[in-house]
Amino acid sequence: MTATLLNKGHEAKIIDSDVEDYKNDDIYRIIKEYKPEAIIATVSLPTIYNDCSFLQEICHYSSANVIAKTSISYPPILKEILKKSSADFCIYGECDLNIDKIIGGEERKGTAFLSNGKLEIVENSIVADLDKLPLPARNLIPNEKYHYILLGDKTTTMQTSRGCPYPCSYYCAYPLVQGKKWRSRSPEHVLREIEDIVNNYQIKKILFRDATFTLNKKRTHKICDLIIQKNLKIEWWCETRVDCLDSKLMQKMRQAGCQGMNIGVETGDPEILETQAKIGMTLEKLNVIRNIAQKLGLRLHFLLMVGLPKETKKTLYETYKLICALKPESIGITIVTPYPGTQLYTEAKEKGWIKTEDWSMFDGHSPIMRTDNLSFQDLVKAQRMIYRGFSLSCRGPISWIRLRLLDYCFKRWISQERNTS
Ligand code: SF4
Known part of the structure; x- marks a missing residue:
């Protein structure tokens, strides 16, 4: 996804806090300095609660679009992620090639979001080639x-x-x-x-x-x-x-x-x-x-x-x-x-x-x-x-x-x- 963004002329940064041993405060500091327009953060099943509260915190620190990236497509859990994280939407599908359009709001394939509290899931489109x-x-x-x-x-x-x-x-x-x-x-x-x-x-x-x-x-x-x-x-x-x-x-x-x-x-x-x-x-x-x-x-x-x-x-x-x-x-x-x-x-x-x-x-x-x-x-x-x-x-x-x-x-x-x- 990052490579696609770079190829399409955007600026991007990857933060791998596990290997960098970053604490939440380190990441908030980087976000404040970098001032991104969108933040994509991964959410996995066993770390779902921590991930979601981290995302919620990010929403306070930044005016960026906050997007949860997960590999979970099970609807009740997608809903839980969206509710608990306050993320704008979830990417659950393969968005490697159209991530720029998804961030820009031009495309929604492979995403899920809440509309008046109701979960909407837009069908995924896989990368065939x-x-x-x-x-x-x-x-x-x-x-x-x-x-x-x-x-x-x-x-x-x-x-x-x-x-x-x-x-x-x-x-x-x-x-x-x-x-x-x-x-x-x-x-x-x-x-x-x-x-x-x-x-x-x-x-x-x-x-x-x-x-x-x-x-x-x-x-x-x-x-x-x-x-x-x-x-x-x-x-x-x-x-x-x-x-x-x-x-x-x-x-x-x-x-x-x-x-x-x-x-x-x-x-x-x-x-x-x-x-x-x-x-x-x-x-x-x-x-x-x-x-x-x-x-x-x-x-x-x-x-x-x-x-x-x-x-x-x-x-x-x-x-x-x-x-x-x-x-x-x-x-x-x-x-x-x-x-x-x-x-x-x-x-x-x-x-x-x-x-x-x-x-x-x-x-x-x-x-x-x-x-x-x-x-x-x-x-x-x-x-x-x-x-x-x-x-x-x-x-x-x-x-x-x-x-x-x-x-x-x-x-x-x-x-x-x-x-x-
Ligand atoms: S062969 Fe495929 S479906 Fe079976 S356990 Fe391995 S990854 Fe899973």
């Missing part, structure tokens, strides 16, 4: 301050595609935010940005923030070929599904500087995997990919979740066993969050599984949804035991006795379920 996007305005951000734990310091992010067509949209917010239709930038367009990053900013580490980076294998091959041909010595990381990988592609990715991948595994239970979590992916395929990655020196970070509706203590044990057996380099376990707007949210509401609608707890870590089989405490306990199993199994024979003990405790916990039922 992502090659039309300008290169991001990296010159306006403190590039040296960005860090990604799996790649290290001075890492930048790139997005080369949008949308995700997979059926895990049942619980996943990606398709809700970016749509189910997958759109991608051409390999040449992606390369232009990589060259800009390397040559103009001397950045050598890139995190690709696509939902499924290798969805189109041919395109991924081409991107890698171009990186290799241009001899760009970069280290990069991406996120994908195992059914979008194969040995040939992984070799090429490694050659092009790929250090590892976040892999959506979700569960170790084959039935949940095939029916709810990752339709199309199998544990056999995961095993194969794990072996190839190990041989190539590609690190795998497994993304797991506990608490899908079909989950039981036994299926949680399957996840624990899978992690102990495959020993990925790292894991992240979230407790299922029923994001508003997903089918899971509707189902969970109907069944009375959701304990609160305090959105600040919808962060992927707080237990806010129980199921018919598992309580909130069960989910936290399972998350802890799987993490513990992972950490002990990585330590090798030295932790063998502690791992056996943990295994015993896990099995005892499962048998308690049997007794209760």
Whole structure:
């Protein structure tokens, strides 16, 4: 959005208060000095209350148009944002290419506003051709301050595609935010940005923030070929599904500087995997990919979740066993969050599984949804035991006795379920 504004002759400034460690007063001071005509500030679900009160404060400090930018399109939450923030309107859609018109009031697609207290949502229009996007305005951000734990310091992010067509949209917010239709930038367009990053900013580490980076294998091959041909010595990381990988592609990715991948595994239970979590992916395929990655020196970070509706203590044990057996380099376990707007949210509401609608707890870590089989405490306990199993199994024979003990405790916990039922 900033790059579009600059290209169209406007002046713009980006404030990333997290990395700059700015307090609210610092930002108010900058706003007073800069005197902008419009201020766009992001609002996310778990930080919604702080974000909204910050926006409200800004409305007092400045006569600028105050706009809330969010990826949430669920109407009740849009209304809440508008009411709590006093923002003039919300941008919830893809406004990368027409942000100037939106600020100028000439266009309203992808926005929401209150009219006499009633919420009006103007239909979104997505960017169909992502090659039309300008290169991001990296010159306006403190590039040296960005860090990604799996790649290290001075890492930048790139997005080369949008949308995700997979059926895990049942619980996943990606398709809700970016749509189910997958759109991608051409390999040449992606390369232009990589060259800009390397040559103009001397950045050598890139995190690709696509939902499924290798969805189109041919395109991924081409991107890698171009990186290799241009001899760009970069280290990069991406996120994908195992059914979008194969040995040939992984070799090429490694050659092009790929250090590892976040892999959506979700569960170790084959039935949940095939029916709810990752339709199309199998544990056999995961095993194969794990072996190839190990041989190539590609690190795998497994993304797991506990608490899908079909989950039981036994299926949680399957996840624990899978992690102990495959020993990925790292894991992240979230407790299922029923994001508003997903089918899971509707189902969970109907069944009375959701304990609160305090959105600040919808962060992927707080237990806010129980199921018919598992309580909130069960989910936290399972998350802890799987993490513990992972950490002990990585330590090798030295932790063998502690791992056996943990295994015993896990099995005892499962048998308690049997007794209760
Ligand atoms: S979990 Fe991954 S593959 Fe499934 S819908 Fe979300 S982003 Fe797509």
